[in-house]
Amino acid sequence: MTITNILVCGIGGQGVMTATEILAEAALSLGYDVKKTEVAGMSQRGGVVTSHLRFGPQVLSPQIMPGDADLLVGFEAAEALRWAHMLKPGGAALVNLGRLVPPIVNIGLYDYPDDPIAQLRALGIEVHAFDASAMAQELGNIRLGNTVMLGAIADRLPFPADVLLNAVLARFGVRKPQLVEVNREAFERGRRAVAAAEAPPVAMVG
Amino acid sequence: MGASLPDSAAANRLFLSGNEAVARAARDAGCRVAAAYPGTPSTEILEELAKYPGLYTEWSVNEKVSLEVALGASMVGARALCAMKHVGLNVASDALMTMTVTGTEGGLVIAVADDVGMSSSQNEQDSRYWGRFAHVPVFEPADAQEAYDMTRAAFALSEAHRCPVILRLTTRICHVKGRVQPRERELHEPAGFVKDARRWVMVPGNAKPRLPLMYQRDEALRADAEASAWNTLYEGTDRRIGFVASGPAFMHVRETFPNAPVLKLGLSHPLPIERARELARQVDEVLVVEETEPLVEMELRAAGIACRGKDVLPRIGELAPDVLRAAVAGLLGEPAPKAVHAALQTVFPRPPTMCVACPHLGIYYTLAQLRNINISGDIGCYSLGAGQPWNALDTCISMGASMGVALGMDKGRGEADAKKSVVAVIGDSTFLHMGMQGLLDITWNRGNVTVLLLDNRAVGMTGGQENPGTGRDIHGEDAPRIDFAKLCEALGVKKERIRVLDPYQLPVLFKALREETKIPEPSVIITDRPCVLIDHYEATQPYKVIADKCTGCGNCIDVGCPAIHVTRRATKVKPSGKEVELAFVRIETSACTGCGLCVQPCAPEAIVHAAPEHPVNFLYKKI
Numbered sequence A: 001m002t003i004t005n006i007l008v009c010g011i012g013g014q015g016v017m018t019a020t021e022i023l024a025e026a027a028l029s030l031g032y033d034v035k036k037t038e039v040a041g042m043s044q045r046g047g048v049v050t051s052h053l054r055f056g057p058q059v060l061s062p063q064i065m066p067g068d069a070d071l072l073v074g075f076e077a078a079e080a081l082r083w084a085h086m087l088k089p090g091g092a093a094l095v096n097l098g099r100l101v102p103p104i105v106n107i108g109l110y111d112y113p114d115d116p117i118a119q120l121r122a123l124g125i126e127v128h129a130f131d132a133s134a135m136a137q138e139l140g141n142i143r144l145g146n147t148v149m150l151g152a153i154a155d156r157l158p159f160p161a162d163v164l165l166n167a168v169l170a171r172f173g174v175r176k177p178q179l180v181e182v183n184r185e186a187f188e189r190g191r192r193a194v195a196a197a198e199a200p201p202v203a204m205v206g
Numbered sequence B: 001m002g003a004s005l006p007d008s009a010a011a012n013r014l015f016l017s018g019n020e021a022v023a024r025a026a027r028d029a030g031c032r033v034a035a036a037y038p039g040t041p042s043t044e045i046l047e048e049l050a051k052y053p054g055l056y057t058e059w060s061v062n063e064k065v066s067l068e069v070a071l072g073a074s075m076v077g078a079r080a081l082c083a084m085k086h087v088g089l090n091v092a093s094d095a096l097m098t099m100t101v102t103g104t105e106g107g108l109v110i111a112v113a114d115d116v117g118m119s120s121s122q123n124e125q126d127s128r129y130w131g132r133f134a135h136v137p138v139f140e141p142a143d144a145q146e147a148y149d150m151t152r153a154a155f156a157l158s159e160a161h162r163c164p165v166i167l168r169l170t171t172r173i174c175h176v177k178g179r180v181q182p183r184e185r186e187l188h189e190p191a192g193f194v195k196d197a198r199r200w201v202m203v204p205g206n207a208k209p210r211l212p213l214m215y216q217r218d219e220a221l222r223a224d225a226e227a228s229a230w231n232t233l234y235e236g237t238d239r240r241i242g243f244v245a246s247g248p249a250f251m252h253v254r255e256t257f258p259n260a261p262v263l264k265l266g267l268s269h270p271l272p273i274e275r276a277r278e279l280a281r282q283v284d285e286v287l288v289v290e291e292t293e294p295l296v297e298m299e300l301r302a303a304g305i306a307c308r309g310k311d312v313l314p315r316i317g318e319l320a321p322d323v324l325r326a327a328v329a330g331l332l333g334e335p336a337p338k339a340v341h342a343a344l345q346t347v348f349p350r351p352p353t354m355c356v357a358c359p360h361l362g363i364y365y366t367l368a369q370l371r372n373i374n375i376s377g378d379i380g381c382y383s384l385g386a387g388q389p390w391n392a393l394d395t396c397i398s399m400g401a402s403m404g405v406a407l408g409m410d411k412g413r414g415e416a417d418a419k420k421s422v423v424a425v426i427g428d429s430t431f432l433h434m435g436m437q438g439l440l441d442i443t444w445n446r447g448n449v450t451v452l453l454l455d456n457r458a459v460g461m462t463g464g465q466e467n468p469g470t471g472r473d474i475h476g477e478d479a480p481r482i483d484f485a486k487l488c489e490a491l492g493v494k495k496e497r498i499r500v501l502d503p504y505q506l507p508v509l510f511k512a513l514r515e516e517t518k519i520p521e522p523s524v525i526i527t528d529r530p531c532v533l534i535d536h537y538e539a540t541q542p543y544k545v546i547a548d549k550c551t552g553c554g555n556c557i558d559v560g561c562p563a564i565h566v567t568r569r570a571t572k573v574k575p576s577g578k579e580v581e582l583a584f585v586r587i588e589t590s591a592c593t594g595c596g597l598c599v600q601p602c603a604p605e606a607i608v609h610a611a612p613e614h615p616v617n618f619l620y621k622k623i
């Protein structure tokens, strides 16, 4: 049974759950069985959020176990590091370089890791890192970071990137048509950011 | 690839969370009245139901009232649903324990969500106990489709046996989305109230004759459960272990041990003992996989069926595949399977924080400055005041407990606490839920307690729902609005001991707290600025830090606003020889909403308005 496991992580308010929902919609549109689950203790208030997405012919448990994720999508660099152990050997991490430093670090009780990306690579993980927050800001809205991240994943899925793009655009099509073009651009930037690294795609579906 | 997919008709299905599925099913079952008090992970059930036209929905002031509303609807023959988180049923249990004696008319379903794993609760509880305690059947869905199907079945079962039915959900059902195939909608016209004192007036003379009926019902339900299609025995070829599982744990078992026989419990109380015997006959050993208490395990043993359970499985938290794999390997005497993955990395913790500009920030900044106080706290966003940087909340037990606990601290204190003041902190919704009775107890019994009533016009913690203090109902429409000052006065607090003030004005707040804690009478300080997540909240011009002016004193950091970031640390030796830590800061202007809190303790006036054209974005705002 081939199931694709994608773990999306970040912090409350970043749009982790929305991004995963869009991924789920793409998988659903192809007829996959899909389960999506969140672990978000009071996530609205800046806490850790992870969203698990599993799809395939039939999905029973909604949870991804440590060592089972094909893809780790990190909306925040330190969060990607926190969840690195969820990746299966050979899995890839797509990571936003943007950092969100919590009060607990600012108060001086803990340190933010110097270079989470280097730490991920030292674990032998294939990492694609790019500043999705900066790209979004360049495009005029920090919330587009979400779409940049989806673009980054697009060429690593067991289905064509266009399916995901369509799912993204369908969100705005009717209610906010003015947002379609800028989201398309954000999506493409995310795609290019990863393609630039020219890494071979991970084989996820046998 | 598409060709190998099993289900090309999938597009017709809905993609729903367990909560959404329960809501949809209730609506499709012709439910007429639905009531709830919010509580994670159950909140979305009512939020979703409120979107459907044609049925009455309400946020009730607490769970007990919501269950009573549902009961009243059932009495007149309407189908009714009531939803709550696990601890809510503790509050509602008084009503439950007697309505099980009267029984119900219109189908009555109690959807209760256990926070297994405690993602946002003060304890972990197994609501299946209520089924045993109250003699009512319990359904346990294992995914969103079952949440839909069982909700519909629960209405039917409730009417067949004329008793309330518990739909036991867990976080891993409520918040997991899956494909759901809905069925045709039913219509249910209420039959009308039939006056019958012997049925509905539970004085001893009327209640006593009803008790035998309740026990007869237990037997009829047990027969139903034995025959129920919701309890299924899955055959398997690997018969070393046969599983008994329910809820999300069933999915984990099937995924992890696809070849093992499993008795899946869907209608899990009354327990289908004979089905379990059937399983036991087929396998070497029976393992009960249940979240969280060993209820089924104990009942099986009592029935003479040997089984394993909590001796090998954890009593706390979710029984996810990795947990199961390890336990079963142990049971079979095999080496523990090791998942291959990168080592766990140590990363700073990231506990939930209060929002940028939350009105509670000023409260805790101020409480942290006061010495000699014991602070009795309550449940809500303001519970976070117990954490860094404030450390200004000393207790948190159950909704409304801040009042009684404060009074007890006052009355029970000896020499050790003689010089301390007692302050109670409670939110608007919590006060109306269960706090006002406690305040009445304080005034009646002449307690020396200063109450901080944080009216942020929202049930903030659960996502900003309405309550009787917001002036809106569940649909966001205008509704009568309770006046907190008048309410406190009516509860016996002297008018001159009630103050309403702005929590963003730190000196005013500090002075009021100092004064009120010195006066040995009950007093209430009401703060009146809205939660930043609701539409009443208006962001104003944001601030920035002039780097050259910042002396690194760190005072603004003590406010605890997540928009304030340290750019550089240093140490300075004072003329006295004392070493002080310095932290220079910047404000993330795009997140700042200009509340002005951090500006007040900044002596060198380094915090100034950013350029007015700087756009404010709500990074922490609900999207």
Ligand SMILES: Cc1ncc(C[n+]2csc(CCOP(=O)(O)OP(=O)(O)O)c2C)c(N)n1
Binding pocket: B037, B038, B039, B040, B063, B085, B087, B088, B091, B122, B379, B380, B381, B382, B399, B426, B427, B428, B429, B430, B431, B454, B456, B458, B459, B460, B461, B462, B531
């Ligand atoms: C009996 C019970 N019901 C529901 C909850 C869930 N819950 C926790 S805090 C809270 C309300 C908080 O609202 P409020 O007191 O207004 O404080 P705020 O979060 O807005 O600061 C709710 C509903 C609970 N913990 N216990």
Ligand code: SF4
Binding pocket: A045, B353, B354, B355, B357, B358, B359, B360, B381, B382, B456, B460, B461, B531, B532, B533
């Ligand atoms: S949700 Fe509202 S009450 Fe809760 S921390 Fe945020 S602003 Fe404060």
Ligand code: SF4
Binding pocket: B356, B357, B542, B543, B559, B561, B562, B563, B564, B587, B591, B592, B593, B594, B595, B596, B597, B598, B599
């Ligand atoms: S003014 Fe200060 S405390 Fe208020 S939101 Fe801005 S940074 Fe936070």
